[in-house]
Amino acid sequence: MKYLLSNKFKKPGWVLLVVGITFGIIHALNDFESDLLTVKVISLFHNDIIFSKNNGLVSIIEDSIVDEILTLMIITGGLLVGFSKEKIEDEFISKIRLSSLKWAILINYGILLFATLFFYHTNFMSIMIYNMFTPLIIFIVRFNYIVYKKTGHEE
Structure with a gap:
């Protein structure tokens, strides 16, 4: 932290x-x-x-x-x-942060492996450009979703 x-x-x-x-x-x-x-x-x-x-x-x-x-x-x-x-940063939030980071890396490399096998030339380069952002985006989305869901905001 x-x-x-x-x-x-x-x-x-x-x-x-x-x-x-x-x-x-x-x-x-x-x-x-x-x-x-x-x-x-x-x-x-x-x-x-x-x-x-x-x-x-x-x-x-x-x-x-x-x-x-x-x-x-x-x-x-x-x-x-x-x-x-977060406003309240505790061990629970740290655990969610680490878990989300792991998920983001795994999904990012899963996308990269898939793209390596099935996309070529300019299409592959486009995937690589977007792949710069996917770890951060996946991390942010998953982290905020889990925090929102677990902190009592679910309906």
Whole structure:
């Protein structure tokens, strides 16, 4: 429990997470195409093939940073929500937190194994992109569902 953030980080985390996921879905439905927020950025190994002879280590390129901002919002929001203390943080909550983390890792790697066997090329890369977020999302959903259910809020 000493590695958890204060409970006050949970609300800003939820805002970042929900806004990031909402606009991330909209961005994905538009095939990740956007000229919004096109700026010059530093790019490491800009070539498609990292170890090619014509590839410089550092390049400055123009790129839309919408997808990077959305990714940062989802990851930061997920970490704030997932790793902030509950108002009452006891051994029961710690047990649920650990159990949810185990479930998230198992399900995440189950999805990854399935994708490795049945998806190829660009489809596999899409799965890998979404797979960045699944451990946090599964953890948050399961943890909050179990806490809600076990703390007397069930009908």
